[in-house]
Amino acid sequence: MEETIAGTSDVNPPATAAGQIPQQRGDSLLDTAVRYAEERHWDVFPGTWLEIGDGVQRCSCGSPQCPAPGAHPARPDWATQATGSATVARRLWSKQPNASILLPTGRTFDAIDVPETAGFLALARMERMELTLGPVTCTPDRRMQFFVLPGATAKIPDLVRKLGWPPASLDLLTLGEGQYVAAPPTRFGSRGAAQWACRPTAANRWLPDAEELISPLAYACGREGRRG
DSSP, X not given: OXXXXXXXXXXXXXXXXXXXXXXXXXXXXXXXHHHHHHHSOOOBEEBOOEEEEXXXXXXXXXXXXXSSTTSSBSSTTHHHHOBOOHHHHHHHHHHOTXXXXXXXXXXXXXXXXXXXXXXXXXXXXXXXXXXXXXXXXXXXXXXXXXXXXXXXXXXXXXXXXXXTOOGGGSOOEEEOTTOEEEOTTOBOGGGOBOEEEEOOXXXXXXXXXXXXXXXXXXXXXXXXXXXX
16 A cells, blocks of 8 residues: 655654555555445545546546546545445456446545645645544645544634635635545646545554644645745
8 A cells, every 4th residue: 555655754763563454556446446445434436537548648538627636536426336346346347357446435434535735735734733644645646634523624724714824715625515535645637646645554444533733734735825
């Protein structure tokens, strides 16, 4: 599985107890999707994939202007296809081994999505505050997604207001029911792959509530917004 991104601090210490997802760079998408379902009990579903035609890499959706080539749902009813069964996941990816791995939000977790620069600033503050984090992804479009308990979508606007920020003033989004995140090592065309900034381990199996992380995230987004 993907290791923590080089240059970032591993906020979650190494864990050897049951429940750790092994770090194996050579794992296939099929094996990785099965492991997410089996070890983390996350729902997974296969998305689009990358195809090579005339030496050019294209998304399987066929759109030359695809904004997320190889990293978005392949069908409109994707929510009904998502499964937490390792057996079903193995069957789905056996049909299309190159399909991206997508995780629906609003089920076992929501995700707080922020710009990469703000995310790394927030991670440093969280480490100093000794906060317990869940997994955190970093995408090729320079966004970071912090996994938190479901229900964050409804809470975040009021939490941000209580901290003195108008919600619309921050580049801080919450992904909940009806949305999804791309799981490592899903590739976004030639832009690169999603990676773990904080990898899934036994130590972060229990996710934090959004309220525990919102202060450093809002501060970081506000600071980056002022710089812009």
